[in-house]
Amino acid sequence: MIWDVDFTWLLMAIGAVSAFAYMLSLMLESSLGSETLGPFVNAGLITGGFFLGIAAANYHGISVSELKLALIVGLSGAFVMLFSVLLVRGIWARF
Numbered sequence: 001m002i003w004d005v006d007f008t009w010l011l012m013a014i015g016a017v018s019a020f021a022y023m024l025s026l027m028l029e030s031s032l033g034s035e036t037l038g039p040f041v042n043a044g045l046i047t048g049g050f051f052l053g054i055a056a057a058n059y060h061g062i063s064v065s066e067l068k069l070a071l072i073v074g075l076s077g078a079f080v081m082l083f084s085v086l087l088v089r090g091i092w093a094r095f
Contacts, residue, residue, distance in 0.1 A: 054073055
């Protein structure tokens with residue numbers, strides 16, 4: 001479980017995911033322009049989705065003790081979070 005790690009390791013994991021998420025969100029911002037929510041909000045959504053995806057998998061009884069599985073589950077959660085927010089924003093702008 002992710003909450004069983006030491007606090008400093010958890011902070012380093014959040015920092016590393018946030019750094020990669022910010023770089024990805026800058027690339028999204030340059031390619032999609034005003035369709036996104038800005039690089040900081042996108043990075044926050046990606047980071048939050050990553051850790052919420054891992055927490056949701058742990059809640060449903062899936063052990064993500066291996067790094068590869070944790071990355072797959074976390075990236076899936078980040079994609080679902082970002083996609084759903086951008087989909088709602090697109091629907092809202094349509095109407």
